[in-house]
Amino acid sequence: MRSTVREADRPWARQGAGQHEGRFALLLLLPAAVVVFGVVIWPVVRTLVVSLYDVDSAMPGSYPFVGLDNYVRVFQDDRFYTVLGHTMYFTLVSTFLELALGIAVALLLNAPLRARWLWRSIVVLPWALPTIVNGALWRWIYNGQYGALNGLLDTLGISETPTQWLGEPFLALNMVIIADVWKNTSIVVFFILAGLQTIPSDLYEAARVDGAGPWRAFWRLTIPMLAPSIAVVLILRTIEAFKVFDIIYVMTGGGPASGTQTIAFYTYLQAFSNQLFGYGAALAYLIVLAVFALAMVYLRILKQNQLAGVE
Amino acid sequence: MKPTSPSSGSIAGIIAPRPTRRGLLVGGSALGLSGLLVACGVGGGGGKKGGGGSGSGSIRALFMQQAGYSEENIQEMTAAFMKANSGIKVTADFVSYEALHDKTVAAAPAGTYDVVLIDVIWPAEFGTKNIVADVTDRWPDDWKQQMLGGAVTTPQYDGKFYGVPWILDTKYLFYNTAQLEKAKVDAAELDTWDGVLTAARALKESGVKYPLIWSWQQAEALICDYTQLLGAFGGTFLDDAGQPAFNQGGGVAALEFMRQTIVDGLTNPASTQSLEEDVRRVFSSGQASIALNWTYMYGLANDPKESQIPGDVAVLQTPAGPVGRPGVNGSMALALTATSENQDAGWKYIEYLTSQPVQDKYALSSLPVWESSYDDPKVVETNPAVVPQAKKQLGDMILRPQVASYNAMSQVLQAEIQKALLGDKEPQQALDDAASEAAKLLES
CATH class of the missing domain: 1.10.3720.10 (MetI-like)
Structure with missing residues (x-):
């Protein structure tokens, strides 16, 4: 049997609760997102960019762009x-x-x-x-x-x-x-x-x-x-x-x-x-x-x- | 039974939901932003800047675990330094020689280390690439007169000093006195490379299966042995124009000599997989009669805890070839990293470790860089067999090429020399191929 519950029958429910839940979920995901960005996306993008330059030292500096x-x-x-x-x-x-x-x-x-x-x-x-x-x-x-x-x-x-x-x-x-x-x-x-x-x-x-x-x-x-x-x-x-x-x-x-x-x-x-x-x-x-x-x-x-x- | 394809409600669908336009925009922006940030880093980012610092606080130093001073020696020296300089705390890290260069490079941008041990072949690379600091202004003038010539050139490149010499070393010829006696070989024969071959043949006849052991693994150790022979046979790495010349004259003769010892069954075939420590173990177990190695082997091969032949080990200057007997300059220096924020404290530590009293105290592990130490009876007493040989040898040393692309050039040469040693190529062909590759590296 399937029952439907009206908004008025749920006193605990607040207006916009779904929005809050969404934000809360995002907040919970944030640490993981930061880690993924730091250890996956950042190195991948950095490596790609470095591969386009003539980087011949470990030290940061200005290196010529050499494309492919x-x-x-x-x-x-x-x-x-x-x-x-x-x-x-x-x-x-x-x-x-x-x-x-x-x-x-x-x-x-x-x-x-x-x-x-x-x-x-x-x-x-x-x-x-x-x-x-x-x-x-x-x-x-x-x-x-x-x-x-x-x-x-x-x-x-x-x-x-x-x-x-x-x-x-x-x-x-x-x-x-x-x-x-x-x-x-x-x-x-x-x-x-x-x-x-x-x-x-x-x-x-x-x-x-x-x-x-x-x-x-x-x-x-x-x-x-x-x-x-x-x-x-x-x-x-x-x-x-x-x-x-x-x-x-x-x-x-x-x-x-x-x-x-x-x-x-x-x-x-x-x-x-x-x-x-x-x-x-x-x-x-x-x-x-x-x-x-x-x-x-x-x-x-x-x-x-x-x-x-x-x- | 039919396999089901993942629907939007399946686990696969939850793990990898269909991308939305908004998601793509957010993801694309993130990638774009990170690309922009990275481009800033490559194209002109700051990175960590070094500085003198307060002259106190914590510093970190990187050393190697093999040859020269032992880890125990260095920890003792460091403890004594900290006792005398209560405001400075030193943490010493140790890696194998093979990892030392790469760890120094990898740690450089973050400024992890303040003091690093550098090999004689690295000042050109580390100096030009700003890995270590130029310390020319810190060098007292009198050091240049008080230190041995080979020591002074160790941390030098292009007229600048990139460190202070600390481990002054070259390769000596070690032999097993008992085995030579049994084979009725006069040690005076070992004065020349031709004599070494004659002695090795006699030793083989007396029952030593492979009288010679070398560190000919595809590593820098191979180039050290080759350099010593190249010098003896009159070769040079580079000509006056800076072009590869090891594929002519003495360079080829040296490799032909090496190959011939394998063909004649005088060299242990394990040599092509051996580093200096392997040489020490084989020699110390009595399985080889003659070996080239650094100073440190003398003490350990005569130590009953480390060797089966204590008391049967003697050491000589490197044998002479047709042209001379230069020893490979295998010295190392202590350098300040360019990104160290506490260079003044690091310099105090370097001054202490390289000081004459400290070096004299540990002369058994590594001989001092100070000329007057060799006339000090206390130093001679620590290593009476090696010091007289060192006194002669350290004044006659041959440098490997001082070029920024040395590592790449060395790798090419190592591989080609091994091809000749394994019989895959003739020595001349191998060295021609190496020279052709090396020329390209020197141009770039």
Whole structure:
């Protein structure tokens, strides 16, 4: 039953209360708006403006306006294409491995295991480590002189000759990816696990009744039902991987022979080590655009997959 | 089952409501206003201005955590300074050498630090970009006579002083006496780089897998080692016209020497991933017989708590090449930041830390910048092995290029030298490519 209450029947209501409520709501939103302006809008706009000037010092001052020259320089810079290649490789390989491993581990953890809470706690540990600590840890593991990895290979009789895991550019990039995957697979596991727990078990029973085996149920039921979780985690991980900086800084410093320099690391070098803030800002803007474009592509693909899978 | 699309009443609709004309106007105005404000900041904004201040109050200083004086040394010196200057409170922060430049730059506009430790390669950049203050007027004239020549040039650029020298250092040759004895190698062989190769071969035959360890990671440490060899082989970084010249003569010979030691299996392949601390650890564990490093390694490699070879460590001047034996000038200075509002107090702190009595007291960690200290028996006693070598070496030092774009140039050179060390390019090709890139940087 729907009842209507007249204004006169509500003695507590004052004229213009809606207006007051609106103002009060705005007042409550003000702190958040100030914070968003300060930490999001201001830096974004500032970076854009800086990218249009030839700013070659950290100090405020008068710098020549150069329009889009910094962006033109980026596209004429051979090193930009090299570091972009490293970044794309890092992003694609690390995200793929993290997703594949993450789904596999999540499926295991979703199974009725004994002491499941313990396994879940163990899986979260790498993610709980700060990236800097993780980088330092793996740098020690890979150390060619006294690293644990060479020690293990020696103990198992696989190789007595120590390998310089971070000594060759391409090998080093892959070893950094392994360190990144070790840490970040955890977050994928938990996203996927959360998604798995929302799938009703009767769907699997229905699939079984319809003659679908586990493999078919995984591809035709689990994956489509997980699509929203996969979309979210894929976007997050892609963006994070594309921006990778700290683990590179700690593990290799961009070497050897610049073989592990990524676009974020290169941006940092240009902006802070070389004080080319205008050029660095242009690079940073291109990262933002690339990440935005990647996110759009992923969303589109996964939405299509979701629709196709569900129908 | 069909997926539902978000309607205006869904969560998605609440989180991201359809923009209204008013909302767009407000948002657009905010962005426009922020753009205007930012443009003011870039185009001619004020930023923080430095000043002398009252000569008392609180100051903040930034140091590095490795080589030279230890963190413990600096905290002790600072405590003693505050005891003697009760009106000044000093907070000292420490970062690794690799982070020191960038932290100084990032903190400069806000004036976070009053005093910063700067490397010999930064006065040109920091001076021209107004990161550190010109302290020429504060420099007493007699310091120029009382300090060693290499020290005086450390904070200088374009005739101005941008700090006071504090850590006076170059790279020395350290060797493991027990391993040389076992291999029947006379230490006198280590007087030349050719002799070092001969000694390394003998050491390898005696069972030391990789007798040489270097700090050849893609970092400034690599350029320090290269500089020392470049000087010994008669090369120069820049010619008289200021153009890159390291791709000719001694510059190429130095890199060929480095590469050959790897090919011959004399240099530990981990060198290309090692910084000075890694060199110290490998040498101190007895896994290498010969290493170049800064003064500080002598004390630590002989410390039983830090080393497995205490008592077996000896130090020599850097070996001679065909042209000479200049040591890389690896000195550092204390500078006042241009944005410090308390420069007078900062200057008192710098005067104290660089004073002769304080430097003499901590000579084991870093040798003094004062010439007369080297004849003071108390200073010689603190480090009897290093001081005689330093006395000879500190008068013969080679500077890396004093140009504002040094960091960018160094990065290019580091990458190309590593390509040659890893065998990806011939030394000549690598240095030609580096010179071509460096020329562009010097022009811009």
